[in-house]
Amino acid sequence: MTDFFAGIAPVKFEGPATTSELAYRHYDPDEMLGGKRLEEHLRFAIAWWHSFAWPGGDPFGGQTFERPWFGDDMDHAKMKADAAFEMFAILGQPYFCFHDADIRPEGAGFAENTRNLDEIVDYIGQKMEKAGIGLLWGTANLFSHRRFMAGAATNPDPEVFAFAAATVKTCIDATHRLGGQNYVLWGGREGYETLLNTDLKREREQAGRFLNMVVDYARKIGFEGTLLIEPKPQEPTKHQYDYDVGTIYGFLKQYGLEGEVKLNIEQGHAILAGHSFEHELAMAASLGILGSIDMNRNDYQSGWDTDQFPNNVPEVALAYYEILKAGGFTTGGTNFDSKLRRQSLDPMDLIAAHVGGMDTCAAGLKAAYRMLEDGTLQAMRDERYAGWDAPEAQQMLQSDLATVAARVLAEGVNPRPVSGRQERLENIVNRFV
Ligand code: XLS
Ligand code: NI
Ligand code: NI
Numbered sequence: 001m002t003d004f005f006a007g008i009a010p011v012k013f014e015g016p017a018t019t020s021e022l023a024y025r026h027y028d029p030d031e032m033l034g035g036k037r038l039e040e041h042l043r044f045a046i047a048w049w050h051s052f053a054w055p056g057g058d059p060f061g062g063q064t065f066e067r068p069w070f071g072d073d074m075d076h077a078k079m080k081a082d083a084a085f086e087m088f089a090i091l092g093q094p095y096f097c098f099h100d101a102d103i104r105p106e107g108a109g110f111a112e113n114t115r116n117l118d119e120i121v122d123y124i125g126q127k128m129e130k131a132g133i134g135l136l137w138g139t140a141n142l143f144s145h146r147r148f149m150a151g152a153a154t155n156p157d158p159e160v161f162a163f164a165a166a167t168v169k170t171c172i173d174a175t176h177r178l179g180g181q182n183y184v185l186w187g188g189r190e191g192y193e194t195l196l197n198t199d200l201k202r203e204r205e206q207a208g209r210f211l212n213m214v215v216d217y218a219r220k221i222g223f224e225g226t227l228l229i230e231p232k233p234q235e236p237t238k239h240q241y242d243y244d245v246g247t248i249y250g251f252l253k254q255y256g257l258e259g260e261v262k263l264n265i266e267q268g269h270a271i272l273a274g275h276s277f278e279h280e281l282a283m284a285a286s287l288g289i290l291g292s293i294d295m296n297r298n299d300y301q302s303g304w305d306t307d308q309f310p311n312n313v314p315e316v317a318l319a320y321y322e323i324l325k326a327g328g329f330t331t332g333g334t335n336f337d338s339k340l341r342r343q344s345l346d347p348m349d350l351i352a353a354h355v356g357g358m359d360t361c362a363a364g365l366k367a368a369y370r371m372l373e374d375g376t377l378q379a380m381r382d383e384r385y386a387g388w389d390a391p392e393a394q395q396m397l398q399s400d401l402a403t404v405a406a407r408v409l410a411e412g413v414n415p416r417p418v419s420g421r422q423e424r425l426e427n428i429v430n431r432f433v
Helices: 038-042 048-053 074-091 110-131 158-177 200-220 245-254 267-272 277-287 313-325 347-374 376-384 391-396 401-411 422-432
Strands: 044-047 095-099 134-139 182-185 226-229 261-266 290-295 334-336
Touching: 038 347, 044 048, 044 074, 044 347, 048 074, 048 095, 074 110, 074 347, 110 158, 134 158, 158 182, 158 200, 182 200, 182 290, 200 226, 200 245, 226 290, 245 261, 245 277, 261 267, 261 277, 267 277, 267 290, 277 290, 277 313, 290 313, 313 347, 313 422, 334 347, 347 376, 347 422, 376 422
Parallel strands: 044 095, 044 334, 095 134, 134 182, 182 226, 226 261, 261 290, 290 334
Antiparallel strands: none
16 A cells, blocks of 8 residues: 555546536446447556656656655565556556556566566556456567667667567566456657668568567467557657558558557557548558557647647547447557646646546547437438449449540540538537537
8 A cells, every 4th residue: 555645535427517626527437328338438548657657757857756656676666556556446447558667677687577577467466356457458668778779679689679579478478467458569669760770671571570470479378369559650769660550551461460460549649640540540440450549639739749638529539439430449448648747746636637538538439429329420421422332333443444434435424523511510520529
């Protein structure tokens, strides 16, 4: 037990009219939406790194947070886990996510890292069982330590590839042991700073081979969760190989893994790539690789990953609209890859940030559900493509240019432009959000 969150009671659903600061206004885990509880739709997870490991630094200043569990030994790691589970009991979310480096102290090398990881995984496993909390996903931090400064799988030094492979093995083992629903690979430094020192072809091939090794190992040990890659266009490197959904799909195809690996899509990363979150979700769904989401909010003016807590219901609604259209989550969920601003020092800030984020997501999901249920948006979209339902239109797709041209000439085809009705559609969305 720590007393970090002393005086903060478990957060309850009190409905939209409540005036208490720490209450759910929209997130009632038991509310039914189309035969599924809200908790099962959203599958909230808390990120160990932002909430418990991040010290509050930025490029111009160091630590602002003072947490009793900051320290580099196993006792501190356990205290951190205690505090984490105290927060989980207050928030009542069903899952969490971690990197190896978030939960264990850094050892002198691979052997000590693995020993530390094993010990803390046992400790966390017991706490999970007691609390009834699950693991949404685990992952390896292959970007913070200086050995990974030139990449992990894509490193010019084969010994770094080896170290990374060994580390990922231990992290899949840990995720498997804790019953993880997914395993995530975010290529934190798999990219380059300058092409002048980079053999791009070779590096991508190393990454392709690495991912195949990961898939083989996960299947071999009987890990039944989903393997997920998380796209990001830049930061930390100038150019990340996992730029966006489309880029990763090409990569998976090239290495024969499009049926094995899905994606974990993050709002902020979509913005950094010059897309909207819903674009990336729709793209992944259309390619059959939508897996899970990292929920946050990126600043639209800055060019870096600001990882703010989501607070914009209309935006979040459009994201869940795509997710619901794709059938909702299976093993995936909503992971708060979101962090406090560095001036938000208080334990209360950490709780309030998550309460607001969860409420924003719940309100967005419910709006999205009503949009779908109402059906007007879908009907108007279907109408727009109705011409393609005609058998002749489908036949044309099996035809060739000369045949099509002959028909256009013979029948005097002269299409009449029709309205895209965007403003009307946007007005309809606003009825629900
Ligand atoms: C960083 C990423 C990272 C992944 C997990 O930008 O979002 O937090 O989600 O390694
Ligand atoms: Ni992320
Ligand atoms: Ni991120």
